Amino acid sequence: MLAETIFSAASAAGLGIAAVTAYRKRFLAATRIAAYSLVPLGLVMTGVVEWVSDIAFKPSVWLGFGLLGLAWLLLVTTRATERRRSTTREERKAARAAGHTAVAPAASAPPLTSGTPADRPRSKPAKGQAAAPGDDFSDIEAILKKHGL
Incomplete structure (x- = not known):
């Protein structure tokens, strides 16, 4: 009034x-x-x-808005978690249909080597060495393959 x-x-x-x-x-x-x-x-x-x-x-209306916010937060969190995984939803469905389980990203990483620094693989060539022609874009290709492009 x-x-x-x-x-x-x-x-x-x-x-x-x-x-x-x-x-x-x-x-x-x-x-x-x-x-x-x-x-x-x-x-x-x-x-x-x-x-x-x-x-x-009305307090009940504000509780309703709080619940809507919580639901939105949960949905956004699950979407972000799903996107951070290395495999897509379609890839996991295809793997289940084929009878395989999805491989975790850590399991597909190369094993760590222990020993001297000379035993470990290098990601960059040394100063005097020239990079092979295909090495320049290998990182980019790996990223694109990871995202399915």
Whole structure:
């Protein structure tokens, strides 16, 4: 009830300002002010103000918004987790249909070697060595194959 009164008073004040503006021969501005001042009155007459005030002051409505936010958060988290996996949903379905289980990304990594640094494989050629022509794009190709492109 209080919100409706405030909105109606704001609308009446806006129409008064529009009348003064029209009196000063600024008809375009007066029309614009009148249009803006009729919006609160229209909201009151359609019942939108009562509906919004009912929503704003009910704890059960806020609990509902909290549950919607929680549901959204859970959906986003599961999507992000699914995208971080190395295999896509279609690849996992195809693997299950073929009777194989999906391989975890860590299981497909090469085994770590222990020993001297000379025993470990190098990712970059040494200073004096030139890279093989195919090595320049091998990292990029591996990334593209990982994403199925």
